[in-house]
Amino acid sequence: MSIVPGLWGVRVFGRGLGRFVLAGLCFAGLMLIAKGAWIPAKAAVAQLLLERAFDRSLAAHAPVKAWGWADTAPVARISVPRLGRRQIVLGGGSGEAMAFGPTLLPAGAEAGEDGTTIIAAHRDTHFAFLGELRVGDAIDVEAVSGKRRRYRVARMAVVRWDGFNVQRHPARATLALASCWPLGAQARGPLRYVVWAVEG
Amino acid sequence: MIIPVPRLSRAGQRLAAGLFLLLLVALATALIAGRLDAADGEAEPDAIGSGTLLLQGKGVAEAMPAVRLGTDMDVTVSGQIARVRVTQAFRNTSASWMEATYLYPLPESGAVDSLKMVVGQRVIVGRIKRRVEARDIYEKAKAEGKKAGLVEQERPNMFRNSVANVGPGETVLIQIEYQAPVRQQGGEFSLRLPLVVGPRYVPPQSMADATAVADAGAVTAPLADPKLGKSLNPVSIAVHLAPGFAPANLISPYHKVAISDDGPQARTIRLADGSVPADRDFELRWRSATADPVLGVWHQKQHGKHYVMAAITPPTADAIGPVPPREMIFVIDNSGSMAGDSMAEAKKSLLHALDTLRPQDRFNVIRFDDTLTLLFEAPVAASADQVAIARRFTEGLDANGGTEMLPALKAALVDADPGSTMLRQLIFLTDGSISNEREMLEEVGAHAGRSRIFMVGIGSAPNNYLMTRMAEVGRGTYTNIGSAAEVEARMTALLDRLKAPAVRNLKVAVSGSAMEIVPADLPDLYAGEPLVLLGRADDLAGTLVVSGLIGDKPWRTEVRLADAIDSPAVARLWAKRRIDDVEVTRWMHVVNDATADETIAQLGLGFALVTSQTSLVAVDETPSRPAGERLRREELPLLLPAGWDFDVLFGGAGAKGKADVPGGGASVPEEEVEQVELPETATGFLGTIGQGALLLVAGLVGLWLMHRRGGRVPA
Numbered sequence: 077m078s079i080v081p082g083l084w085g086v087r088v089f090g091r092g093l094g095r096f097v098l099a100g101l102c103f104a105g106l107m108l109i110a111k112g113a114w115i116p117a118k119a120a121v122a123q124l125l126l127e128r129a130f131d132r133s134l135a136a137h138a139p140v141k142a143w144g145w146a147d148t149a150p151v152a153r154i155s156v157p158r159l160g161r162r163q164i165v166l167g168g169g170s171g172e173a174m175a176f177g178p179t180l181l182p183a184g185a186e187a188g189e190d191g192t193t194i195i196a197a198h199r200d201t202h203f204a205f206l207g208e209l210r211v212g213d214a215i216d217v218e219a220v221s222g223k224r225r226r227y228r229v230a231r232m233a234v235v236r237w238d239g240f241n242v243q244r245h246p247a248r249a250t251l252a253l254a255s256c257w258p259l260g261a262q263a264r265g266p267l268r269y270v271v272w273a274v275e276g
Numbered sequence: 277m278i279i280p281v282p283r284l285s286r287a288g289q290r291l292a293a294g295l296f297l298l299l300l301v302a303l304a305t306a307l308i309a310g311r312l313d314a315a316d317g318e319a320e321p322d323a324i325g326s327g328t329l330l331l332q333g334k335g336v337a338e339a340m341p342a343v344r345l346g347t348d349m350d351v352t353v354s355g356q357i358a359r360v361r362v363t364q365a366f367r368n369t370s371a372s373w374m375e376a377t378y379l380y381p382l383p384e385s386g387a388v389d390s391l392k393m394v395v396g397q398r399v400i401v402g403r404i405k406r407r408v409e410a411r412d413i414y415e416k417a418k419a420e421g422k423k424a425g426l427v428e429q430e431r432p433n434m435f436r437n438s439v440a441n442v443g444p445g446e447t448v449l450i451q452i453e454y455q456a457p458v459r460q461q462g463g464e465f466s467l468r469l470p471l472v473v474g475p476r477y478v479p480p481q482s483m484a485d486a487t488a489v490a491d492a493g494a495v496t497a498p499l500a501d502p503k504l505g506k507s508l509n510p511v512s513i514a515v516h517l518a519p520g521f522a523p524a525n526l527i528s529p530y531h532k533v534a535i536s537d538d539g540p541q542a543r544t545i546r547l548a549d550g551s552v553p554a555d556r557d558f559e560l561r562w563r564s565a566t567a568d569p570v571l572g573v574w575h576q577k578q579h580g581k582h583y584v585m586a587a588i589t590p591p592t593a594d595a596i597g598p599v600p601p602r603e604m605i606f607v608i609d610n611s612g613s614m615a616g617d618s619m620a621e622a623k624k625s626l627l628h629a630l631d632t633l634r635p636q637d638r639f640n641v642i643r644f645d646d647t648l649t650l651l652f653e654a655p656v657a658a659s660a661d662q663v664a665i666a667r668r669f670t671e672g673l674d675a676n677g678g679t680e681m682l683p684a685l686k687a688a689l690v691d692a693d694p695g696s697t698m699l700r701q702l703i704f705l706t707d708g709s710i711s712n713e714r715e716m717l718e719e720v721g722a723h724a725g726r727s728r729i730f731m732v733g734i735g736s737a738p739n740n741y742l743m744t745r746m747a748e749v750g751r752g753t754y755t756n757i758g759s760a761a762e763v764e765a766r767m768t769a770l771l772d773r774l775k776a777p778a779v780r781n782l783k784v785a786v787s788g789s790a791m792e793i794v795p796a797d798l799p800d801l802y803a804g805e806p807l808v809l810l811g812r813a814d815d816l817a818g819t820l821v822v823s824g825l826i827g828d829k830p831w832r833t834e835v836r837l838a839d840a841i842d843s844p845a846v847a848r849l850w851a852k853r854r855i856d857d858v859e860v861t862r863w864m865h866v867v868n869d870a871t872a873d874e875t876i877a878q879l880g881l882g883f884a885l886v887t888s889q890t891s892l893v894a895v896d897e898t899p900s901r902p903a904g905e906r907l908r909r910e911e912l913p914l915l916l917p918a919g920w921d922f923d924v925l926f927g928g929a930g931a932k933g934k935a936d937v938p939g940g941g942a943s944v945p946e947e948e949v950e951q952v953e954l955p956e957t958a959t960g961f962l963g964t965i966g967q968g969a970l971l972l973v974a975g976l977v978g979l980w981l982m983h984r985r986g987g988r989v990p991a
Contacts, residue, residue, distance in 0.1 A: 091982060094978070094982060098975045098978040098979045099979070101971050101972075101974055101975030102972050102975030102979070104971050104975075105970070105971030105972030105973070105974070105975060106968065108964055108965070108967050108968025109964075109965050109968035109969060110968075111964055112961040112962070112963075112966075112967075113961070113965060115961035174957065181952065183950070183952040183953075184952065194952060196954060196957050198957045198959045199957055199958050200959055200960070200961060200962060201959060237953055237954045238951070238953055239951075240951065240952050254957070256956065256957045261958075264956065268954040268957070
């Protein structure tokens, strides 16, 4: 009985503070959700804009920026007919570009050209479908130059980020699609998933 | 009795609110920590899941190599020294011009001093050059289409042969020669010929810079998939044994042999099956038919200097009184490379050792893979209960994961009472399949203190170099257990030896001449382990006096240098031992890297030895590859050492590190392959949303709780 009045004031004060902290918590939670949700939203919206820019690029036979302040431009369109996926590939290979679409790694060949073309994208946005690809699937690449090539998935591999070797002059044009491995995981890691496809 | 329900429930509510707040703090902390971790993820190159041995990008060879290799070893043992001629035949079965490299082991005490390349009827003799220079000569010859052979040292017990421009259907022989002292322990002589380099675990944190990454690449090779069978790299062996006495109890514990008499004091030993797969070390042991031979002194004069080798055997330890209490730390390796027979042998050995503990002893058990467990926080008394706990712990061990030996060593070296006179002994049971030997030795050199380190090498192809050096720097001994049948005999012998060093405080003095003696830092001597001393002097006179303490009594023995027997191997053995000493001073930071490298280079050039700084190179000046023909490079795959478990090593990661070229076999022209770094490709947005949702739910639940409480109690 006697301790209750002593604690009373503390509790009233504590309740005000508690409400404030809890409200702050809710707000922080909402902010994080918004920040998280923004990523796939941005990725999806960017692709719509890029699609338009790509069509204009095709007509112009040169890369056209999707929006004025964009620092990269579309270089190719890849599509997987069996899965009904289409994506616009950006040049440059930078992390910023990857937020908007798959990017062409400058270490590889140009899109649609001879040699090994390497395209990387985030495993949880544009390249989430890599796991659905099967050996034998067709992958079409259409470059801004108008050149088209059809590749067939030959095999898949898991490699370390620094343990990935490509052949400079393969007998047939080769396409490598790379993303982080394991595909569904949240933690970062050194492993990458690579889908190899060859022309034909 | 009226129970004040509302008040209790209010107290309960307060408790609930308190707990809830605690939960929130914990959650927030976890989130922040989680985010920090995520940010650090890139800095840590290898957050890979456990269960796989990390092999530096060489992976598994699933197809037979284009270049086939056959090895012949011809060994002549005279007295205490073995001279070994290793002939490797590289046969190109493909239609292209090939370059092949092969990683192979030699005894850690072996000194390679000769290289011959045989092309058809021509023999080209190799020259000793500084490592970089030799590599340049080789690369130039390779580019010009000339046949070239190169022998490089990757570790003191690991060498790499390269041969360039082997034409289609052609065979090139690379012949090297080395010598090594015969090992003697407890009256038994043994010769060990390592035949395979076990895959090494490369600790990810050791790969800090480009040099370290290149080094890790140098000590690993692709592994042959077991489905290719054992017909790769066959080895034939012949040993001509002339020990200087009638040999008896001749045993080859791991291979079937056929023995023929060449006279009363000579034998020839050959493999019974002609040739064997190179998947486990060959060992030959013998004793003297008469009483234990008295070992002498050997001598060689070269370039005006006298070189001496002396083997000093301590008296047998029958005079040891009651063994004083000891502190024994057992460190057992249960990493993936131990999977299979090795783990069973290690466990059996440890159980055997635990049985010999007495209540007055103190002990602890540490197990490691890429994680580490200390059975007790600190060493405990070896009571029956504690030993029983340790037995159960040992029996439950499974082999898996990487080999992070350094943290285990550090934990074992933590000494609560460094000033104590009690014997403190570390017993390491491992195959030593690691590539960061240097870090290990530095740690032992810096922090061994009063601890003595005893290495027990487990398995068919342990890393003998690491074992020998750690035992030497740690002032203990090295015992090898190659099969389960040997566990009891070898462990009993080791544990007997461990009871007390036979001779302590060893000192060596030479009367009559100034002599440069290696090893400079003398170990404790244990019963049955002779001390092998190598010396260099301007003239040969006087006596070599070895003195020390047996128990508390002084002991001394003398060797007359004039009695030395001539032997053509002593000078090079001295140089090899001197190089080992330089390496030790390097680990102890007594000399810097540049000085150590230069000293080693001078010794290598002076004695024509392959060292870390010098290589042998041979070039056939006749160009053979026509201009315009492309050269293909191939690194020959190695067999997995016998008893290793392929599936544990590569479990779930079979695809990792294969030649990442579709349709490309193991041989793609070198200049055609390019390494590309793959970017980090995960936004982790689901994680962010999940964390946000957690925070939101937590906040809402808290508000709801407060609201309920606020409604019930009027303010």
